[in-house]
Amino acid sequence: MINLSRAASGLLLSVAALAAPAAMAEETTDYRVAVIRVVAPGPMPISRLDLPPDDLGFAGAGLGTADNATTGGFLGQSFSTETVLATPETVEAEMQKLLDAGIPYIVTLADAATTVRLADMAGDQALVINAGSTDDALRGKDCRANLLHVAPSDAMLTDALAQYLVWKRWNSWFLIEGSHKEDQALGAAYRRAAEKFGATIVETRVYEDTGGARRSDSGHVQVQRQMPVFTQSAPAHDILVAADHSGVFAAWLPYHTWDASPVAGSAGLMPESWSPAHEAWGATQFQSRFEKLAGRPARDEDYQVWMALRVIGEAATRTKGGDFDVMRAFILSDKFDLAAFKGQKLTFRDWDGQLRQPVLLVAGNVVASVSPQEEFLHQVSQLDTLGVDRGETECNR
Amino acid sequence: MRRSVTRSVTQPVMRLALACSAALLAGPALADKIFVSNEKGNTVTVLDSASLEVIHTITGMQRPRGITASPDGKHIYVCASDDNLVRVYDSATYEELPSLPSGPDPELFVLHPSGNPLFIANEDDNIVTVVDVVTRQVLAEVPVGVEPEGMGVSPDGKIVVNTSETTNMAHMIDTTSYEIVANVLVDSRPRFAEYTPDGKILFVTAEIGGTVSVIDTATNEITKTIKFDVAGILPEALQPVGLRVTADGAKAYVALGPANRVAVVDVASLEVTNYLLVGQRVWQLAFSPDGKFLYTTNGNSNDISVIDTATDEVTVSVPVGEQPWGVVAVKTE
Numbered sequence: 130m131i132n133l134s135r136a137a138s139g140l141l142l143s144v145a146a147l148a149a150p151a152a153m154a155e156e157t158t159d160y161r162v163a164v165i166r167v168v169a170p171g172p173m174p175i176s177r178l179d180l181p182p183d184d185l186g187f188a189g190a191g192l193g194t195a196d197n198a199t200t201g202g203f204l205g206q207s208f209s210t211e212t213v214l215a216t217p218e219t220v221e222a223e224m225q226k227l228l229d230a231g232i233p234y235i236v237t238l239a240d241a242a243t244t245v246r247l248a249d250m251a252g253d254q255a256l257v258i259n260a261g262s263t264d265d266a267l268r269g270k271d272c273r274a275n276l277l278h279v280a281p282s283d284a285m286l287t288d289a290l291a292q293y294l295v296w297k298r299w300n301s302w303f304l305i306e307g308s309h310k311e312d313q314a315l316g317a318a319y320r321r322a323a324e325k326f327g328a329t330i331v332e333t334r335v336y337e338d339t340g341g342a343r344r345s346d347s348g349h350v351q352v353q354r355q356m357p358v359f360t361q362s363a364p365a366h367d368i369l370v371a372a373d374h375s376g377v378f379a380a381w382l383p384y385h386t387w388d389a390s391p392v393a394g395s396a397g398l399m400p401e402s403w404s405p406a407h408e409a410w411g412a413t414q415f416q417s418r419f420e421k422l423a424g425r426p427a428r429d430e431d432y433q434v435w436m437a438l439r440v441i442g443e444a445a446t447r448t449k450g451g452d453f454d455v456m457r458a459f460i461l462s463d464k465f466d467l468a469a470f471k472g473q474k475l476t477f478r479d480w481d482g483q484l485r486q487p488v489l490l491v492a493g494n495v496v497a498s499v500s501p502q503e504e505f506l507h508q509v510s511q512l513d514t515l516g517v518d519r520g521e522t523e524c525n526r
Numbered sequence: 527m528r529r530s531v532t533r534s535v536t537q538p539v540m541r542l543a544l545a546c547s548a549a550l551l552a553g554p555a556l557a558d559k560i561f562v563s564n565e566k567g568n569t570v571t572v573l574d575s576a577s578l579e580v581i582h583t584i585t586g587m588q589r590p591r592g593i594t595a596s597p598d599g600k601h602i603y604v605c606a607s608d609d610n611l612v613r614v615y616d617s618a619t620y621e622e623l624p625s626l627p628s629g630p631d632p633e634l635f636v637l638h639p640s641g642n643p644l645f646i647a648n649e650d651d652n653i654v655t656v657v658d659v660v661t662r663q664v665l666a667e668v669p670v671g672v673e674p675e676g677m678g679v680s681p682d683g684k685i686v687v688n689t690s691e692t693t694n695m696a697h698m699i700d701t702t703s704y705e706i707v708a709n710v711l712v713d714s715r716p717r718f719a720e721y722t723p724d725g726k727i728l729f730v731t732a733e734i735g736g737t738v739s740v741i742d743t744a745t746n747e748i749t750k751t752i753k754f755d756v757a758g759i760l761p762e763a764l765q766p767v768g769l770r771v772t773a774d775g776a777k778a779y780v781a782l783g784p785a786n787r788v789a790v791v792d793v794a795s796l797e798v799t800n801y802l803l804v805g806q807r808v809w810q811l812a813f814s815p816d817g818k819f820l821y822t823t824n825g826n827s828n829d830i831s832v833i834d835t836a837t838d839e840v841t842v843s844v845p846v847g848e849q850p851w852g853v854v855a856v857k858t859e
Contacts, residue, residue: 200693468734473762
């Protein structure tokens with residue numbers, strides 16, 4: 130009996146403890162964030178397992194907001210996040226509504242062209258954080274001073290894979306790229322990565338997207354005949370690298386190649402910012418919290434939106450007061466760092482607004498490796514062995 | 527290679543000789559026992575501190591991490607993270623005793639100086655669970671920040687500190703009311719909290735921030751932030767995790783994770799005086815009961831290193847189980 134009552138009183142007091150810090154603060158600072166996701170009509174993914182969940186990215190926003198709010202509870206800070214689903218036709222009107230409402234932090238899940246348009250609309254009014262597009266030009270010639278990127282760039286992702294392949298001494302690559310603009314950009318990133326790390330592309334082939342349904346009943350019957358033929362007569366190579374941003378063909382490559390070749394890139398061993406299999410550096414806690422909240426495993430977009438929210442939360446914790454200019458200056462300063470389950474602090478590159486981050490190399494249900502590989506050194510930060518370095522940038526902010 | 531073999535053979539022999547002569551003077555006390563939790567091996571390795579031989583391996587637990595002992599050294603408590611409970615063992619017979627409830631995914635804990643209760647950080651639920659080790663009842667659940675991890679207790683037992691890894695705070699909890707009485711913002715991903723023996727200073731390590739915050743316990747203000755610098759090691763690899771202060775309060779040892787080093791901090795000046803090369807990904811630290819040795823768990827090289835605290839020399843490394851995480855040493859009856 131004594132123990133029971135003691136337990137009960139302990140619980141009551143602990144509830145009071147939670148409420149106390151917020152009550153002690155004189156006034157609450159509210160941080161308003163919006164997440165805008167643009168969904169364009171397009172073909173279905175090859176595998177039904179890859180169908181996008183309705184709350185893609187928004188679930189990551191939910192977790193980021195909850196994490197920020199728990200911390201904010203001790204500091205007299207509250208966080209509210211508005212999520213907006215838009216189409217390419219409605220996105221600008223939706224953005225204008227957010228700007229008119231005075232929301233100063235806007236996280237985007239959109240393609241490169243739309244992201245630039247939204248950043249230009251925001252101007253001095255809002256800080257835009259790109260959590261979706263991996264496009265290199267967005268960090269290069271199309272960069273913007275008010276635009277940060279928490280999603281890794283194509284250059285970072287391809288460098289991450291290249292480092293591992295070179296470490297493995299798989300230096301001869303057979304590159305197959307898709308026919309869409311994004312696929313060609315990704316292919317260019319692989320060519321750049323090969324040159325950077327001393328690999329050779331023995332041949333490049335383009336897989337034309339001829340349209341049609343990505344999935345059909347018994348579709349594998351034809352695929353089993355088409356893919357070996359498509360990949361035959363390539364020069365000797367250690368690995369086939371697929372650049373299929375659009376998801377048209379790469380998933381069909383493993384086990385269907387003419388030669389007995391491993392596959393990497395857009396299928397097989399894939400460079401990713403996140404994987405629900407990732408457990409190192411406390412990541413299990415993220416996975417459990419996310420899965421409890423969303424009822425599904427986290428995707429790259431969820432993790433990236435969570436990171437964007439945590440960028441705001443971390444800056445709020447460190448600067449207090451809620452002043453937009455102070456927040457923005459802090460985020461861009463060398464005092465800012467983010468802990469995001471990647472084993473080291475993540476910081477923004479001042480030359481293009483890109484968040485430095487390790488990249489997971491995911492093979493099916495396991496994280497096979499994490500780049501940068503320790504053998505690749507850098508004079509400033511090992512993370513700058515991934516992507517476009519200060520001396521190479523085309524960004525003029 | 528040859529040198530290390532010679533060293534690892536002669537060193538324990540010398541220590542055994544020393545321990546024996548000490549034993550002759552001190553009476554029946556023999557060598558101490560070192561208990562190491564192996565996170566991946568799902569075991570606790572028991573070593574004889576004099577011979578540094580593995581004398582027993584305790585099995586039957588999932589993902590053991592935090593490990594501590596009762597003040598009398600008779601009971602060993604282990605956070606079995608994937609079992610969602612605290613397993614308890616008799617340090618003499620290695621017999622498993624009734625487990626304690628821990629809340630989900632316990633990682634680290636701290637025992638009140640009196641030996642009861644146990645304060646456990648539950649990473650998944652943003653709470654600290656308080657458990658009576660005698661009645662095995664949960665006394666309270668204290669809501670804290672996101673991902674509670676490090677646990678420390680003041681020498682007078684009045685305050686328990688919890689660090690929350692994503693909230694980046696040290697939460698000071700009153701051990702009688704279970705109420706949070708103060709929150710101190712520290713650097714990114716705080717992992718461990720430890721008081722000086724006089725209770726005046728609280729050290730909090732920040733793994734991602736790469737620093738140790740020095741907190742004045744009278745004011746709960748950070749008076750200094752200790753930074754680390756090792757030639758040839760990238761700054762992002764300097765990740766402070768475990769920290770222990772010597773019984774005389776003169777020195778603090780800080781495990782620097784993937785930098786594979788233990789930093790020695792002079793507590794009076796709060797300056798780093800030395801960096802000791804140990805095994806890979808050094809995680810947690812524990813002193814021998816007499817304070818003459820410091821043991822380090824080296825997660826990626828599957829061994830523990832032994833540091834002579836008089837000379838600050840790393841004398842030997844000893845293989846244990848897979849991915850050693852925590853360590854505690856107790857006197858043998």
